[in-house]
Amino acid sequence: xxxxxxxxxxxxxxxxxxxxxxxxxxxxxxxxxxxxxxxxxxxxxxxxxxxxxxxxxxxxxxxxxxxxxxxxxxxxxxxxxxxxxxxxxxxxxxxxxxxxxxxxxxxxxxxxxxxxxxxxxxxxxxxxxxxxxxxxxxxxxxxxxxxxxxxxxxxxxxxxxxxxxxxxxxxxxxxxxxxxxxxxxxxxxxxxxxxxxxxxxxxxxxxxxxxxxxxxxxxxxxxxxxxxxxxxxxxxxxxxxxxxxxxxxxxxxxxxxxxxxxxxxxxxxxxxxxxxxxxxxxxxxxxxxxxxxxxxxxxx
Amino acid sequence: xxxxxxxxxxxxxxxxxxxxxxxxxxxxxxxxxxxxxxxxxxxxxxxxxxxxxxxxxxxxxxxxxxxxxxxxxxxxxxxxxxxxxxxxxxxxxxxxxxxxxxxxxxxxxxxxxxxxxxxxxxxxxx
Numbered sequence: 001x002x003x004x005x006x007x008x009x010x011x012x013x014x015x016x017x018x019x020x021x022x023x024x025x026x027x028x029x030x031x032x033x034x035x036x037x038x039x040x041x042x043x044x045x046x047x048x049x050x051x052x053x054x055x056x057x058x059x060x061x062x063x064x065x066x067x068x069x070x071x072x073x074x075x076x077x078x079x080x081x082x083x084x085x086x087x088x089x090x091x092x093x094x095x096x097x098x099x100x101x102x103x104x105x106x107x108x109x110x111x112x113x114x115x116x117x118x119x120x121x122x123x124x125x126x127x128x129x130x131x132x133x134x135x136x137x138x139x140x141x142x143x144x145x146x147x148x149x150x151x152x153x154x155x156x157x158x159x160x161x162x163x164x165x166x167x168x169x170x171x172x173x174x175x176x177x178x179x180x181x182x183x184x185x186x187x188x189x190x191x192x193x194x195x196x197x198x199x200x201x202x203x204x205x206x207x208x209x210x211x212x213x214x215x216x217x218x219x220x221x222x223x224x225x226x227x228x229x230x231x232x233x234x235x236x237x238x239x240x241x242x243x244x245x246x247x248x249x250x251x252x253x254x255x256x257x258x259x260x261x262x263x264x265x266x267x268x269x270x271x272x273x274x275x276x277x278x279x280x281x282x283x284x285x286x287x288x289x290x291x292x293x294x295x296x297x298x299x300x
Numbered sequence: 301x302x303x304x305x306x307x308x309x310x311x312x313x314x315x316x317x318x319x320x321x322x323x324x325x326x327x328x329x330x331x332x333x334x335x336x337x338x339x340x341x342x343x344x345x346x347x348x349x350x351x352x353x354x355x356x357x358x359x360x361x362x363x364x365x366x367x368x369x370x371x372x373x374x375x376x377x378x379x380x381x382x383x384x385x386x387x388x389x390x391x392x393x394x395x396x397x398x399x400x401x402x403x404x405x406x407x408x409x410x411x412x413x414x415x416x417x418x419x420x421x422x423x424x425x426x
Contacts, residue, residue, distance in 0.1 A: 030349075031347060168345070169345060172341065172342075172345060172346075172347075173342070176338050176341055176342065176348060194311060194344075194345060194346045194347065194350070195345075195346070195347055196347055197347045197349040197350070212349070213347070213350070214310055214311070214312055214350060214353060217310060218310065264396075267400065268400065270404075
């Protein structure tokens with residue numbers, strides 16, 4: 001069963017298209033990483049899935065229903081982001097008690113264990129927490145709600161490295177114990193890639209790639225060596241990224257479509273073949289030019 | 301598999317290689333149940349689907365077999381298969397790398413063989 005299905009989804013703010021004819025499908029009980037540059041439409045997409053925003057055109061179904069203004073969807077999904085509107089009159093303990101009433105599967109024990117582990121104080125108020133502590137409290141809500149669909153938009157904003165690692169481990173453990181669907185948007189692809197089953201990469205409001213994370217990591221290959229030889233090996237191929245190193249060396253990233261023999265011959269020709277990490281690849285793929293920021297400075 | 305020479309090895313391959321080492325070290329006998337995808341996910345902090353991929357590679361190579369509803373078990377020929385795979389694939393590839401590098405450095409075959417002989421096992425990390 002698919003949890004989310006959308007076709008030709010478009011969202012316009014004034015004249016600006018935040019989502020532009022986006023189509024994809026996410027199957028049940030997977031952890032999907034939503035990856036894209038700032039302003040690529042990730043948050044808009046999550047808001048539409050959560051039913052907070054209505055699409056301009058196109059179709060979206062969450063649990064086979066239209067999400068906008070839909071109570072069933074609200075009850076089965078939790079959307080965690082850094083602008084959470086939590087009641088300012090309630091202290092943290094009261095917020096947890098209130099949340100328990102909203103979510104059918106709420107696990108109060110888990111909530112309080114996480115609460116203690118992360119050293120919260122029951123009488124604190126949400127608005128007085130630091131940025132990182134707010135994010136940490138948000139993830140307690142997100143995990144304890146145990147909704148069939150959990151959306152985390154940049155959940156680790158402001159968290160220190162130790163808390164981020166605890167968070168990833170907590171998601172994994174709770175997912176193993178209670179399999180359900182997660183969508184996590186993050187700029188730290190290198191940190192979350194092991195946690196993910198699939199990657200959905202969006203660029204300029206469109207789905208650019210949607211792949212199992214392991215395929216994503218093997219999708220491209222880096223070739224480094226003498227520029228003339230590299231050029232010979234990469235002509236007629238889809239070039240994703242290029243960089244010149246020194247006077248006569250270059251590094252080119254292309255689609256990984258070489259056979260074992262070709263790879264062996266390339267090595268014999270003195271080329272260095274390397275795999276491209278998921279996080280580097282996502283940077284290259286979402287960049288506007290092959291050379292990235294260097295192109296800006298290469299107009300001299 | 302594709303990119304093992306090139307530094308960053310896919311996680312599922314690292315999983316299958318780790319399991320192979322566990323079998324070679326005798327931590328799992330034939331017909332013994334091996335870790336489930338969920339146990340592996342916990343141990344290595346990875347998505348269970350990735351762990352499953354590592355297990356399935358070994359099942360495809362008849363190093364593990366599936367019992368419906370019970371999990372994966374070690375086949376009676378597992379050790380031999382792992383050893384012959386390592387010899388014919390991993391070791392062969394490493395040798396090719398060495399020969400290639402020796403060639404780049406103008407080291408003759410005879411010289412290379414001397415170097416191999418002179419390398420006592422004690423110095424080499426297992």
